[in-house]
Amino acid sequence: MTRDEIVIAIKDIIATIAPDEEVSNLAMDVRLRDQIELDSMDFLDIVMELRKRYGVQVPEEDYMQLSTLQGCVDYLGPKLESKSLVLTALKG
Amino acid sequence: MRELPRVVITGVGLASPNGDSLPEYRKNLLEGRSGVVPYSIRHVGDTFAGVCKFDPLRYQTRKEARRGTRAGGISIWCANEALKDSGIDLASRDRSRVGVYIGITEHGNVETETQIHEVAQYNFDLSFWSHHHNPRTVANNPAGEVTLSLGIPGPAYCLGGACAAGNLGLIHGMQMLQLGIVDLALGGGVSESIHTFGIFASFRAQGALARHEDASKASRPFDRDRNGIVVSVGGCLYTLERLDDALARGAKIYGEVRGYFVNSDASDFVLPNSKGQQACIRGALAHAGLAPDEIDIVNTHATSTKQGDEVECEAIRSVFAGAHTRVNNTKSYIGHTMGAAGALELAGNIPSFDDGLVHPTINVDNLDPACALDGLVLNEPVRPERRIDRILNMSFGMLGINSAVIVERYRS
Numbered sequence: 001m002t003r004d005e006i007v008i009a010i011k012d013i014i015a016t017i018a019p020d021e022e023v024s025n026l027a028m029d030v031r032l033r034d035q036i037e038l039d040s041m042d043f044l045d046i047v048m049e050l051r052k053r054y055g056v057q058v059p060e061e062d063y064m065q066l067s068t069l070q071g072c073v074d075y076l077g078p079k080l081e082s083k084s085l086v087l088t089a090l091k092g
Numbered sequence: 093m094r095e096l097p098r099v100v101i102t103g104v105g106l107a108s109p110n111g112d113s114l115p116e117y118r119k120n121l122l123e124g125r126s127g128v129v130p131y132s133i134r135h136v137g138d139t140f141a142g143v144c145k146f147d148p149l150r151y152q153t154r155k156e157a158r159r160g161t162r163a164g165g166i167s168i169w170c171a172n173e174a175l176k177d178s179g180i181d182l183a184s185r186d187r188s189r190v191g192v193y194i195g196i197t198e199h200g201n202v203e204t205e206t207q208i209h210e211v212a213q214y215n216f217d218l219s220f221w222s223h224h225h226n227p228r229t230v231a232n233n234p235a236g237e238v239t240l241s242l243g244i245p246g247p248a249y250c251l252g253g254a255c256a257a258g259n260l261g262l263i264h265g266m267q268m269l270q271l272g273i274v275d276l277a278l279g280g281g282v283s284e285s286i287h288t289f290g291i292f293a294s295f296r297a298q299g300a301l302a303r304h305e306d307a308s309k310a311s312r313p314f315d316r317d318r319n320g321i322v323v324s325v326g327g328c329l330y331t332l333e334r335l336d337d338a339l340a341r342g343a344k345i346y347g348e349v350r351g352y353f354v355n356s357d358a359s360d361f362v363l364p365n366s367k368g369q370q371a372c373i374r375g376a377l378a379h380a381g382l383a384p385d386e387i388d389i390v391n392t393h394a395t396s397t398k399q400g401d402e403v404e405c406e407a408i409r410s411v412f413a414g415a416h417t418r419v420n421n422t423k424s425y426i427g428h429t430m431g432a433a434g435a436l437e438l439a440g441n442i443p444s445f446d447d448g449l450v451h452p453t454i455n456v457d458n459l460d461p462a463c464a465l466d467g468l469v470l471n472e473p474v475r476p477e478r479r480i481d482r483i484l485n486m487s488f489g490m491l492g493i494n495s496a497v498i499v500e501r502y503r504s
Binding site: 057 | 220224
């Protein structure tokens with residue numbers, strides 16, 4: 001997955017767990033929680049989806065790395081490099 | 093004992109396999125329209141179920157629907173519809189004085205089965221077990237979801253009463269109003285049971301799951317060839333108020349909850365007991381201060397099992413022999429809505445006060461002689477000569493729980 005694809009992958013996960021939110025205009029450097037309604041249970045859903053879709057385990061001490069889209073790209077980049085993009089909510 | 097305040101029904105919100113509002117539901121009951129359809133569920137395969145078609149997104153966001161349970165979603169639908177029907181605007185109310193009391197047969201099986209199915213895909217690695225499991229499976233989930241959705245900080249919980257539970261929610265709501273604990277009660281029952289394969293598998297293992305070539309005829313209480321239950325989903329919540337409060341705001345009054353009774357057979361895990369049922373009916377009549385002949389409609393629990401229907405008919409015969417009472421059954425249209433059954437089936441009969449008709453029991457091609465009760469209304473609606481003033485609903489459940497509720501036409 002390229003870094004652009006990682007952004008799409010995260011947006012797709014968010015669109016799945018927060019289906020009422022508009023994800024296309026999310027800013028890269030602003031905390032996700034400050035842009036859309038996401039609570040701690042949603043955040044655990046994001047971690048779960050990363051585990052299910054890509055086999056990526058995110059330890060609790062690293063959760064803060066995922067607070068922005070840019071943080072997600074930086075942190076997940078190496079872990080998702082060899083994975084293929086999975087689309088659920090945004091396909092089509 | 094001090095005189096307790098009278099309690100009336102002022103709103104009805106329901107989700108039924110053959111209607112998502114009382115007028116639609118009633119129309120289909122009078123026109124003999126079944127809500128049972130072919131249905132398939134994992135591990136069990138093809139069977140039948142009563143399936144609701146309401147739009148959950150009318151009262152929930154997609155995220156709320158995703159996070160919550162089906163029972164929660166049905167409860168939210170019913171609560172909103174009941175409030176709308178009653179004309180009550182919660183914004184002008186002290187919401188801490190609103191109680192939510194929801195009867196459930198079971199809760200949590202759906203989510204637990206789903207999670208086990210999920211982790212089975214990952215060799216039972218429990219890091220794939222959802223953090224949503226506990227809030228979805230706690231027994232107060234359906235009532236709790238209503239409080240979250242409507243912003244109700246009052247008392248809200250579920251009452252586990254197997255298939256007698258729908259009446260329990262209504263009864264408990266009445267009691268809390270009479271005790272002065274709340275000023276408005278949302279009471280009734282819900283069920284999400286068609287989404288758990290275990291319910292179907294267990295009834296099948298018991299030889300009690302309906303079979304028929306035609307889904308709409310699968311649920312046929314009192315028919316000689318009945319062979320079991322159709323599992324259904326649904327819900328019904330009433331707005332209940334003390335009569336004085338209802339009159340003060342000029343509310344529409346569907347009827348007064350005149351009496352009730354709950355008891356236990358104390359005899360078997362699953363088999364019904366006619367003596368326990370008789371005691372329950374007589375208890376409700378005594379509580380209401382009524383004689384059997386003063387009941388115009390007995391709405392039976394009968395689930396279309398061989399033994400259950402016979403035992404119930406024996407109980408009805410022993411109490412109502414010689415009475416003018418008409419007897420009907422609503423499961424013949426919608427199957428067994430489990431925790432919703434008592435409240436939902438009662439709702440289907442309340443319009444009798446206005447339209448003067450008794451909805452029939454459908455699908456009786458060959459009446460079982462053991463179920464040939466006097467007053468049984470079969471296949472076509474009946475307009476009794478005597479005005480319909482009182483309805484008695486019966487609901488029974490596993491472990492021998494029996495419940496009966498009597499609703500009376502409102503009289504000032």
